Amino acid sequence: MVALTAMSARATAEQPVMRDAVTEEQLVLAQRMARQLDPMKQLPVTQAVDPATLNHPQDLLSQSDLLCFDGIATLVPKHAILHIPEAYAQRLKITPAAHIVGWADFFAANRGWITTVEISRVQAEGKELIAEDSRKLLAKSHNLVVATYQGGPISLLAPQAPPSTKSTEPIKP
């Protein structure tokens, strides 16, 4: 009632506009007029294919691999896990009670069995290979290995084949 009293006092001071609630007929008429005055019709019209239907981001879960251990789990981009020792294969599945945490928190709690390898942007794009020595070491690692860039997990694309130096067709004049 305090609120109402305050409201009444304010109403007296400001003389608020009081009206009957809008009727269905009034609103139908208003919408008919609004359709004719659509402000976007003042702009150049386009007929582009709706990009929201073509380029919608895919579900994060379908674009990620899960790491789970000791009641917590995290997501890393697919192709960020470079090496999975058999002993840790089960840790790529989430347990029902696990709580999702960010990568930094998960890695801080699981440094004992996760190793990260920093890669460059060019390596992530598959344009440059990780050094052979490093690859050999990774393959023999007893830890699960995650590719990171500046500490954040990053997907490592498959190496691209070098462009052919031979032309299959002669250059037409």
Place this chain on the structure above:
Amino acid sequence: MNAISQRLIPVLLATCALAPAQTATYTNFIRQVQLPSAVQWDATVAATGSQLSALAINPGGARFELWTVMSSPLTSYLLDTRYVGAYVPQATLVVRSEDPYSTIPRTRADRPFYVDVSMAGLLNGATDPAASKSVTLMHYVQSYGSGGTGVNLDRTQASLLTQASIATNGLQTLTYTVNAVPGAVRTKVRGEERFSVFSLVDYQAPASQLASQFIQIWPVADASIAGITQGMLIRFTMPLLTLTLNDLYPNSTTYAQVYKGNPALGTLGAVVPGSALVTSDSVPQSRVLTVQNYDSVFPDDGHWTMELLTVTPFGTDRLAYVSFDIQRIVTVNTNFSTAE
């Protein structure tokens, strides 16, 4: 393909969009997707604030996706996306209404709203790429359905209403006098209208979202008074009142008031005790109130009017009213005569 040398992109976290992440069962992720290579980088972020992206943007640009992930059941929700690139223009969208609610822009089915579109970085040189010279503004509408609140809404099912091209920098405001959410009964539509700015498709990147904002549209309230009928004569105590209130605006105060005389819009009367309902929520509310023992607001007999009013950010609306007569004085007419 040369990378742009360490172009640093501020990663802004929209605090309003992070509302679901405030409980312990949600965790936020920002995923930077490089285009066209599709390399994905997990940019670890704090719950609020801003930081620079350490991963340089390719000429094809990059899409920043803000996700929140619910632990159980394991579900991810896309909260927002932004596309940035070397020559991609910057777009900002703000949707305003008369409701000052800051979490999500919202308004009522009969009220106007405004869309501020700000563009920067659009080029106009003859040799500039097409994607640097114009963008596409899309207007989508989507109904929540009868009684819907928008929870678990599949926004990919929104309908594209109109689209237009913008080729000039600066701010322009679009004024919508009333909503266009689909629905046969216009006073009862509930849903949202979304405005999105997309870049043009380029040889290195698909058309991508630069900015997006939506406004929720909630139905107009209606109400009825039962227990007192129009023209009713009340002789003794006031009858039990039943107030049926439907679709009260999320931020509203609704109450019954009485005053002496015929109905006169704008009259301030006495609030009926027990009839006030304050709503402060994120979705409309419906209630049935029973009111009794309210005789104290009728000091005199005579012709009275009772109104149901709802006060919202849009003003005060009269939802229902009824006039009646009170006659509590019993007049006894007798003859007194004597006989010798």
